Amino acid sequence: MIESNKLEMAQDFLQKAYKLHLEGKIIEAIDYYKISIDFCPTAEAHTFLGWAYSMQGKFNEAIEECCSAIIIDEDYGNPYNDIGSYLVSLEKYDDSIQWFEKAIKAARYNLPHLPYYNLGKVFEKKGDWFKALKFYKESVKINPKYEPAQKAVVKITTLLN
Numbered sequence: 302m303i304e305s306n307k308l309e310m311a312q313d314f315l316q317k318a319y320k321l322h323l324e325g326k327i328i329e330a331i332d333y334y335k336i337s338i339d340f341c342p343t344a345e346a347h348t349f350l351g352w353a354y355s356m357q358g359k360f361n362e363a364i365e366e367c368c369s370a371i372i373i374d375e376d377y378g379n380p381y382n383d384i385g386s387y388l389v390s391l392e393k394y395d396d397s398i399q400w401f402e403k404a405i406k407a408a409r410y411n412l413p414h415l416p417y418y419n420l421g422k423v424f425e426k427k428g429d430w431f432k433a434l435k436f437y438k439e440s441v442k443i444n445p446k447y448e449p450a451q452k453a454v455v456k457i458t459t460l461l462n
Contacts, residue, residue, distance in 0.1 A: 304341075311341035319349060327353050344374035351383055360387040378403075378410025385419055394423050414444035421453055430457055 318333030334350035337343070351366030364387050367380035385400035401423070404416035421436035434457040440450035 307341045311337045311343060311346065313337075314340065315343070315346050315349070318346075318353075322349065322353055327356050342369070342373060344370040344377040344380065347373065348377070348380045348383060351380065351387075355383070355387055355390070360391055363387050374409070376408040378405075378407030378413070378416070381407055382410075382412075382416045382419065385416065385423075389419070389423060389426075394426055397423055412444075414440040414447050414450065417443065418447065418450045418453070421450070425453070425457065430461055433457055434461070 314333050314337035318330045318337060321327075321333060322330035331350060331353045334346050334353060337346045338350065347366045347370035351363035351370070354360075354366060355363040364384050367384045367387075370377060370380040381400050381404035385397040385404065388394075388397035388400065398420065401416040401420045404410060405413070417436045417440035421433045421440060424430075424433035424436060434454065437450050437453040437457060440447060441454055444450070
């Protein structure tokens with residue numbers, strides 16, 4: 302099979318998996334993500350497979366998939382942010398910080414406001430209101446329409462006044 306054909310097949314299976322994922326058909330989505338990876342491993346397929354695992358509460362498997370994604374493309378920001386989020390779910394707040402910071406520095410990331418927002422959540426949980434507010438404000442600066450960050454800024458500002 303020609304390499305470009307393998308990549309096309311991988312992309313087709315990735316799209317099918319993502320559609321199933323959004324429909325809540327997680328088990329089927331996982332199967333299609335794995336088929337996509339078998340054809341041609343991509344950072345996106347590993348990251349989304351990790352996301353599917355996380356929805357099953359399999360955070361360690363999710364982190365492993367994100368690590369595989371980073372090996373393939375260290376510039377792709379999503380797996381860094383996702384690892385941080387999974388660590389937060391495991392209540393490993395201090396461990397999550399470095400991953401959100403790596404997501405912020407990533408060269409390729411479609412949602413750059415998210416790691417700032419997630420850092421805000423971590424520092425809010427740790428009771429560091431000023432750092433939380435700083436990161437929430439940065440998230441709003443990057444994406445003024447992101448409501449969770451807007452609400453967090455209002456909440457923390459009110460708390461501090």
